[in-house]
Amino acid sequence: MRSSxxxxxxxxxxxxxxxxxxxxPDYVRxxxxxxxxxxxxxxxxxxxxxxxxxxxxxxxxxxxATAATLTWxxxxxxxxxxxxxxxxxxxxxxxxxxxxxxxxxxxLNDAGMLMEMLAxxxxxxxxxxxxxxxxxxxxxxxxxxxxxxxxxxxxxxxxDNAADxxxxxxxxxxxxxxxxxxxxxxxxRSLSDASPALTWLVFITLTSLHLFFNYCAVCSVTIPALNxxxxxxxxxxxxxxxxxxMLTPLQVSASESIFWRPRVRLGVPLSLVVAKSSNALQxxxxxxxxxxxxxxxxxxxxxxxxRLDDGTMAVALHASLDRTxxxxxxxxxxxxxxxRNRLEAKVGRAGTRVEMTDAMVQETGKQTDRDMARFHTRAxxxxxxxxxxxxxxxxxxxxxxxxxxxxxxxxx
Numbered sequence: 197m198r199s200s201x202x203x204x205x206x207x208x209x210x211x212x213x214x215x216x217x218x219x220x221p222d223y224v225r226x227x228x229x230x231x232x233x234x235x236x237x238x239x240x241x242x243x244x245x246x247x248x249x250x251x252x253x254x255x256x257x258x259x260x261a262t263a264a265t266l267t268w269x270x271x272x273x274x275x276x277x278x279x280x281x282x283x284x285x286x287x288x289x290x291x292x293x294x295x296x297x298x299x300x301x302x303x304l305n306d307a308g309m310l311m312e313m314l315a316x317x318x319x320x321x322x323x324x325x326x327x328x329x330x331x332x333x334x335x336x337x338x339x340x341x342x343x344x345x346x347x348x349x350x351x352x353x354x355x356d357n358a359a360d361x362x363x364x365x366x367x368x369x370x371x372x373x374x375x376x377x378x379x380x381x382x383x384x385r386s387l388s389d390a391s392p393a394l395t396w397l398v399f400i401t402l403t404s405l406h407l408f409f410n411y412c413a414v415c416s417v418t419i420p421a422l423n424x425x426x427x428x429x430x431x432x433x434x435x436x437x438x439x440x441x442m443l444t445p446l447q448v449s450a451s452e453s454i455f456w457r458p459r460v461r462l463g464v465p466l467s468l469v470v471a472k473s474s475n476a477l478q479x480x481x482x483x484x485x486x487x488x489x490x491x492x493x494x495x496x497x498x499x500x501x502x503r504l505d506d507g508t509m510a511v512a513l514h515a516s517l518d519r520t521x522x523x524x525x526x527x528x529x530x531x532x533x534x535x536r537n538r539l540e541a542k543v544g545r546a547g548t549r550v551e552m553t554d555a556m557v558q559e560t561g562k563q564t565d566r567d568m569a570r571f572h573t574r575a576x577x578x579x580x581x582x583x584x585x586x587x588x589x590x591x592x593x594x595x596x597x598x599x600x601x602x603x604x605x606x607x608x
Contacts, residue, residue: 212360218353218361219352219361220352221418222416222418226348229410229412229413230410232405232409234369235372237376237402238377239376240309240406242376242381243395248327275331282335283339293425294351294419295452297343298340298413301337301341302341304336304340305333305334308330308334310403311326311330311333315327349361351417419445420578420579421579424458424462426448426452427525428533430443430575434567435537442571444578461504468510469500470502493554497528498514498524499511499528499531511529526568527564534560535556538560
């Protein structure tokens with residue numbers, strides 16, 4: 197009876213209301229790994245903080261409050277500028293590549309702590325730059341971590357309870373940080389008289405565990421929304437089966453890469469698509485650099501496609517294309533896949549270079565129009581409704597703005 201009351205109290209304090217039916221199936225596994233990575237990060241954070249105090253002159257009779265204040269102003273200003281520029285340049289990627297940037301946020305955080313650990317070992321003429329770099333990295337972590345955590349909260353909240361889930365996630369982090377602070381204090385005391393080599397061994401071990409648990413956490417998430425990588429995997433299978441088979445979100449998640457090199461590049465400049473290159477895809481009776489010919493081949497379509505030197509398909513999108521709507525992006529992606537398959541099949545039979553003809557573009561265009569109707573019918577029952585994407589983007593932007601305003605550049 198007492199144990200059930202204790203669990204009920206713990207559940208009401210740290211788990212979303214209605215748990216487990218109010219959260220996605222992958223919530224528990226993600227939170228388990230996230231808790232372990234946060235615990236490891238809290239201890240390494242204390243080691244980095246100790247190094248930062250040493251760099252600031254704590255225990256050094258020659259250090260002055262003025263010098264410490266100027267250093268603080270410089271590094272804090274660097275972090276503010278970095279947050280603004282990072283949010284400006286990479287907001288679109290943070291919106292679509294949630295798992296990638298969630299993991300990248302912790303890489304940035306650990307890199308910042310590594311810089312703080314190295315700062316006391318360098319001359320003062322150099323250490324200020326290292327400290328500024330550390331602050332910049334952890335500021336970028338705050339932007340990437342804050343925005344992607346909002347996206348994950350929205351994913352896990354299947355009962356319109358994103359606010360409650362986000363609040364309980366904050367409570368969990370506070371509890372883990374408190375426990376980590378207690379354990380970290382004991383670690384610091386035990387390392388006070390130890391050799392620097394042992395301190396570095398502890399730091400590297402805990403940092404490695406932190407990244408490992410974070411990698412396991414993001415890999416455990418199954419997001420039922422099509423970004424560029426997931427759409428590529430789903431469409432490749434769909435096209436290979438002649439439209440008879442479509443992967444589920446769980447199947448895609450099992451093979452999804454955290455850091456993915458796209459084989460079809462969407463949204464590249466038109467100049468890159470039509471650039472003259474000896475290795476670029478050649479057009480019949482003309483060159484790939486002929487802009488008018490390229491535009492004529494894709495007349496009536498808000499995109500043009502060509503192959504780059506490295507073999508990837510490049511897709512330039514018209515400015516009028518609504519890139520926030522999933523369907524607008526899926527059509528040119530599928531057309532690029534159809535063209536690539538047609539070209540590779542001809543190369544396999546002929547064994548020589550194959551030219552992209554007007555007929556080939558028209559045939560694959562008709563195939564795209566025909567298959568996409570089928571694709572969307574099948575996808576509606578398995579993948580997230582595209583109409584929900586703008587709402588998620590707004591939520592992510594709001595939380596990212598809060599992360600910038602309050603400077604949440606600590607662990608995430």
